[in-house]
Amino acid sequence: xDVTKLSESERLQEAHYGRIVDRFEVHATDPCTQVYRQRxxxxxxxxxIDLRGLSVLEAMxxxxxxxxxxxxxxxxxxxxxxxxxxxxxxxxxxxxxxxMCDSILSGSxxxxxxxxxVAVGGLHHMHPNVSQAVGEIHRILKPGGYFCFSDPxxxxxxxxxxxxxxxxxxxxxxxxxxxxxxxxxxxYADRFEFVMTRYVGSxxxxxxxxxxxxxxxxxxKRLYSPAVxxxxxxxxxxxxxxxxxxxxxxWKKR
Numbered sequence: 266x267d268v269t270k271l272s273e274s275e276r277l278q279e280a281h282y283g284r285i286v287d288r289f290e291v292h293a294t295d296p297c298t299q300v301y302r303q304r305x306x307x308x309x310x311x312x313x314i315d316l317r318g319l320s321v322l323e324a325m326x327x328x329x330x331x332x333x334x335x336x337x338x339x340x341x342x343x344x345x346x347x348x349x350x351x352x353x354x355x356x357x358x359x360x361x362x363x364x365m366c367d368s369i370l371s372g373s374x375x376x377x378x379x380x381x382x383v384a385v386g387g388l389h390h391m392h393p394n395v396s397q398a399v400g401e402i403h404r405i406l407k408p409g410g411y412f413c414f415s416d417p418x419x420x421x422x423x424x425x426x427x428x429x430x431x432x433x434x435x436x437x438x439x440x441x442x443x444x445x446x447x448x449x450x451x452x453y454a455d456r457f458e459f460v461m462t463r464y465v466g467s468x469x470x471x472x473x474x475x476x477x478x479x480x481x482x483x484x485x486k487r488l489y490s491p492a493v494x495x496x497x498x499x500x501x502x503x504x505x506x507x508x509x510x511x512x513x514x515x516w517k518k519r
Contacts, residue, residue, distance in 0.1 A: 274391075275347055277440060288477060289477060290328050291483075295487075301494060302334070305470075305513075309513045310413035310415060310461075310514065311515070312461070318340075319340050319380035320381070321340040321342050322381070323383050324369050324387055325345070325391075328351055328354040329355040331385055344365070345364070345374070346365075346366065369398050370397055370401060377404075380407055384402070384415075386415065392441065395445075396448075396449065399453060403453070403457065410517070411518070412518070413514070413516075419443035420446065420464075420507065421507065421509060421510055422507045423510060427442075446514070450462070456519055457519060458518075464512055465509050465513060466497070466511040470510050471510070472486070
């Protein structure tokens, strides 16, 4: 990948993840996080899709947080990430998978080449190019293909605290922000069928999935995770667009 062709925000992200990849991987690969991902993210965003034999692009894949789930469901997985350091972890963990060190915005992925694109926690790193990223995902999907994603969203009443947190914490880069899902839905209403768009996430999202941001030691995380995940499962029944911390979505290309 030629970093000189990246936008300023993409260069920031590429360099940023080169700095934090070791710390991030420790927190993102522990068993508690994997249980959270499968239960609250992976299963909901792929619900009703038979992944057996499908070609899946894990976009902005990092170390491959969703790869194990996708492979277990029978998918053929390709990982794409802008960070060479993160993609090195991906190829070490998943040597059976193809990988691409590139930006989703580069246009290098051929038209209509994947049955499904999965992006978990990737779009909010794409500002100010979130819409263009979704447009590229639409382009590379086969007709009837699925875009399955999860990200923090801008309509949450807690987004003001997230913006402050992102500015103060060196684990986040300056262009990161919640995703305006409402605007994306308006913009892409003629190109996607919105099969499922659900607003969820509370205490376990913070303390389990994002334990690195709270600098939680693993021995403590292991102790509290079952209880906070049980609490989150209950709260998800009543959370809505304004009170939830993130979105899980499954959109189908028209």
